[in-house]
Amino acid sequence: MRITKNGWVHRLLRSLSEQAANAENASRLYKFALEDANEGVVIADAEGRILTANETYASYIGQTVSSMSGRHVTEIIDNTRLHIVAKTGRAEFGDLQLINGHWMIASRIPIVSDGEVVAVVGKIMFDDIDRLFAMNEKYKEINKYLHSDMRDKKTSPTRAKYSFSHIVGKSSALEEVKLTAARAAKSGSTILIGGESGTGKELFAHAIHRESVRFYGPFIAVNCASIPEQLFESELFGYKEGSFTGASRQGKKGKFALADKGTIFLDEIGELPLHLQAKLLRVLQEKEIEPVGSIKPEPVDVRIIAATNRNLQELVEEGKFRRDLFYRLHVIVLNVPPLRERREDVPLLIRELLVQLQNELGTEPVTVTPEAEALLMAYDWPGNVRELRNVLERALFVRLGDAIEAGDLSPEVLAGVGVGSRSSKEVSQAVSEAPRHSWKSAMEFHERQLLRQALAEAGGDKQKAAKQLGMSKSAFYDKLDKYGDTL
Structure with missing residues (x-):
């Protein structure tokens, strides 16, 4: 999170950039910055040793100016990055920094002479409360993530779980x-x-x-x-x-x-x-x-x-x-x-996912009727296996009998195969005539049902029917050729 870069820091930075080669000018500017600022200011050398600071900064960190002088920043400043900025040469503005239990807004500016960092200026302030609150919300969001990540590490093994x-x-x-x-x-x-x-x-x-x-x-x-x-x-x-x-x-x-x-x-x-x-x-x-x-x-x-x-x-x-x-x-x-390109795997996935769900949820074993399975095989599954699992989990709780029936499937599935506007009873009746002796024949029966319905709703307009089913024109005509007079 960053704050608007304005005020004395930028006057100082601009002046130092122009005049840092002149030691006398730099010294004068240091003094001006320390005396003029009403926020905490500290200056360290390129190695991270404190050169000077103002009383405001010293009071923020519970020190005196004299006790800070000559010591490395990491010895007395909580979570400091001044020594990092001295090495990278990259300024940092408006960071949240926790010092003595209080959140403050910190900025760090390297002073460069002849292409080398010769010092770094640090500033902390506590006056932009509205922006501080906004940054604190961001901190809480990040902190929440970090804590959830720690919980995950305690409970999740670092070994592969699946073969x-x-x-x-x-x-x-x-x-x-x-x-x-x-x-x-x-x-x-x-x-x-x-x-x-x-x-x-x-x-x-x-x-x-x-x-x-x-x-x-x-x-x-x-x-x-x-x-x-x-x-x-x-x-x-x-x-x-x-x-x-x-x-x-x-x-x-x-x-x-x-x-x-x-x-x-x-x-x-x-x-x-x-x-x-x-x-x-x-x-x-x-x-x-x-x-x-x-x-x-x-x-x-x-x-x-x-x-x-x-x-x-x-x-x-x-x-x-x-x-x-x-x-x-x-x-x-x-x-x-995607699952729509391997529909023949749907029955195997249904059985495996039902076993997983029954173990996780403690439900009794159930089966899936051929009519329901035919619909599940006909659906395009934009969410793939994850969506199939969710559909089965829902069906486990809405079913009334010992088996998942066509009417127990989610509205998205029913709409996706062209029977979404019907009642659960009508859905089951619409597919109850499907031959039960093979999955292939059940699928073919349902495809014919969909083609008939689409053509009827489109008034015989084949292009419109294909669009309604989400099929390409060529794929639709292939289906018509396949089923011919049986439609």
């Missing part, structure tokens, strides 16, 4: 991806997993790790879309003691360090900010990370598996994803097929 046996399905589309993934697991190459949300990309990442030579190492999963942008760098690469406001005195290991000798899974990699993409590229190229506040890189031995539901090639063309990083990730590529 290839947990990826349910016998379709040729899925089997091909599983075979490629199993082969890729034996290599140490970077893997990029593509696929729509809910297709099971994380299952593949777990399974690949379990089949790899790194199986005994940690498996660390990171959802790039769930981390607040302010915490991205420290979460991924860690931080050193006192590297930013609120930082732990012991520092903290980042996800990459935690994954050392193992695998890190970066889900939703397309959400990674551009400046962190450069750091990720460095990990891939140099096998090293640089924690926040560190002055030297640290080696790391980690395999990267990334996943995305976005088209990274398009993001590259839009300037939202680094081209060099894209090619580094694009080594072994797996594309997990």
Whole structure:
């Protein structure tokens, strides 16, 4: 969070930038800044040793000006970053800093002469209350995330939980991806997993790790879309003691360090900010990370598996994803097929998901009627396996009998297969004539029902009927040719 950069700090910075080479002028300006400011001001040298401060600053941190002089900033200032700014040469404005139990607004400005940092000016204030409250809300949001992250670490193992046996399905589309993934697991190459949300990309990442030579190492999963942008760098690469406001005195290991000798899974990699993409590229190229506040890189031995539901090639063309990083990730590529492209797996998934739900929810075993299963196979599943699980969970609670019937399915499913406007009783009746001796015949029966209904509602207009069903014109005509006179 940043505040508007105005007032004496910028007069000082501008003047020092113009006159810092003149020691006499710099000294005069230091004195002016200390006497003129009604906020706390401290000045340290390039090594982080305090040169001077005003009484306001000293009182804020519970010191006297004389007791501060000559001491390193980390000895007496809570969560200071003055020494970091002295090394990086990058000014920081409007940070929240916790000092002696009070939140204050801190700014840090390096003084540069002949291209080198010769000193750093720090300022703390407590007068912009409205903005302070706004920043405090942001702090609470970040703090909430950090605490939930700690709870996750206490309860979540760093081992892969799933194997290839947990990826349910016998379709040729899925089997091909599983075979490629199993082969890729034996290599140490970077893997990029593509696929729509809910297709099971994380299952593949777990399974690949379990089949790899790194199986005994940690498996660390990171959802790039769930981390607040302010915490991205420290979460991924860690931080050193006192590297930013609120930082732990012991520092903290980042996800990459935690994954050392193992695998890190970066889900939703397309959400990674551009400046962190450069750091990720460095990990891939140099096998090293640089924690926040560190002055030297640290080696790391980690395999990267990334996943995305976005088209990274398009993001590259839009300037939202680094081209060099894209090619580094694009080594072994797996594309997990959506559920609508492997409908024959739906019955197997239904059985597996019902067993999982019954164990989790404590419900008695139930079955699914052929009519309901035919509808589930006909639906396009935009949310894929995750949506199928949610639909089954809902059906478990709304059913009245020992089996899930067509009328127990969610309105989204019923609308998606063209029977959404009917009552539950009418839905069940509409599909009750479906042949029960095979899933294929049940599917064909229901397809004919949908085609008849769409043509009737479109007044025989085939193009309109195809559009109503969300089908391409060619696919619609293929279906008409398939069923011919039986429609």
